[in-house]
Amino acid sequence: MADIHDKITAKYEALGEKPETYLKGLLQAKPINYWDYIEVETLLSLQRPRTDFKDEEIFIMYHQVTELFLKMLLHEVKQLQETEEVVEAVWIEKLGRMNRYTNMLIGSFDIMKDGMRYEDYNVFRDALTPASGFQSVQFRYVELHCTGLANLINTEGKKRLPHDPSIADYFEHLYWKDAGHNRKTGKKTLTLRQFEEKYEAPLIGLAHTLNGKTLNDKFKQLKAPSAALREKLLEFDRLYNVDWPMVHLNTAKHYLDKKGENKTATGGSEWKKYLHPKFQQRTFFPSLWEESGE
Numbered sequence: 299m300a301d302i303h304d305k306i307t308a309k310y311e312a313l314g315e316k317p318e319t320y321l322k323g324l325l326q327a328k329p330i331n332y333w334d335y336i337e338v339e340t341l342l343s344l345q346r347p348r349t350d351f352k353d354e355e356i357f358i359m360y361h362q363v364t365e366l367f368l369k370m371l372l373h374e375v376k377q378l379q380e381t382e383e384v385v386e387a388v389w390i391e392k393l394g395r396m397n398r399y400t401n402m403l404i405g406s407f408d409i410m411k412d413g414m415r416y417e418d419y420n421v422f423r424d425a426l427t428p429a430s431g432f433q434s435v436q437f438r439y440v441e442l443h444c445t446g447l448a449n450l451i452n453t454e455g456k457k458r459l460p461h462d463p464s465i466a467d468y469f470e471h472l473y474w475k476d477a478g479h480n481r482k483t484g485k486k487t488l489t490l491r492q493f494e495e496k497y498e499a500p501l502i503g504l505a506h507t508l509n510g511k512t513l514n515d516k517f518k519q520l521k522a523p524s525a526a527l528r529e530k531l532l533e534f535d536r537l538y539n540v541d542w543p544m545v546h547l548n549t550a551k552h553y554l555d556k557k558g559e560n561k562t563a564t565g566g567s568e569w570k571k572y573l574h575p576k577f578q579q580r581t582f583f584p585s586l587w588e589e590s591g592e
């Protein structure tokens with residue numbers, strides 16, 4: 299006890315403060331509790347369905363759970379991206395976490411497919427137009443932190459790029475613009491326009507900041523990355539860019555194309571084409587795939 303007292307005294311003296319004042323404060327402070335610390339009541343107040351369908355709340359909550367997992371993912375990605383030196387052991391640990399979170403999203407996605415009533419979803423979704431998961435900015439943050447813009451452009455987009463493209467040029471041809479930009483008519487869907495209005499400028503700003511400093515750029519600092527690290531990076535690339543998109547696409551097919559009816563999605567994209575990894579060709583660490591020959 300005397301030891302702790304001495305340490306507390308030393309801590310506040312080092313700050314030029316009187317330790318007694320802080321000790322007196324401690325005497326008055328209320329003990330922390332679970333509900334305040336975790337902000338349970340705030341969290342549970344964030345579900346505001348727009349219809350009377352009970353399953354709409356599941357839809358909202360599962361999207362919120364996903365956004366929290368994306369935040370956890372970004373929390374790890376940012377630490378790797380912001381640290382100057384690439385320390386393999388740290389990368390392997392953090393990528394292990396990123397893969398675990400992404401696996402949880404893949405493994406739980408059947409909450410969306412089998413965990414809602416088909417008939418109800420297909421009615422309440424009409425009230426959600428033009429909102430779409432497409433407008434998840436955290437999904438785009440993960441992409442921008444992981445890789446350069448050139449790796450987020452598919453073969454068709456690359457053909458359209460001008461010679462020596464600027465960041466703004468790259469941005470115009472990112473694969474995800476195709477969800478709402480009709481290149482023949484020049485028209486953009488309201489879903490895309492809303493998203494661009496809110497996030498285009500900050501996303502382009504972020505792309506400038508991250509230019510040459512993404513995870514893909516950083517791991518290349520290692521002259522001979524270990525097999526363990528390469529494996530973890532490839533695993534993440536596969537989980538985020540192939541496996542999650544596939545469970546997501548299969549869920550869209552379940553609701554929107556069960557009987558070959560190809561319904562319009564809330565975001566208005568040509569979703570069957572757009573959501574397929576073969577169309578998107580999103581790859582975070584392309585040099586590793588070339589090496590692996592897969």
Ligand code: HEM
Pocket residue numbers: 360361364365410411419429430431432433434437474477543546549550553563564565566567568569572573578
């Ligand atoms: C019943 C469940 C779901 C269906 C039917 C569905 C359907 C779709 C469709 C059709 C699109 C293409 C854009 C559009 O036209 O709207 C899309 C995009 C997207 N959705 Fe979902 N979605 C579902 C659940 C979710 C959930 C739970 C999330 C989690 C946040 C999510 C995140 C996304 C993302 C990030 C995109 C953009 C994907 C990309 O650009 O590669 N979706 N969704």
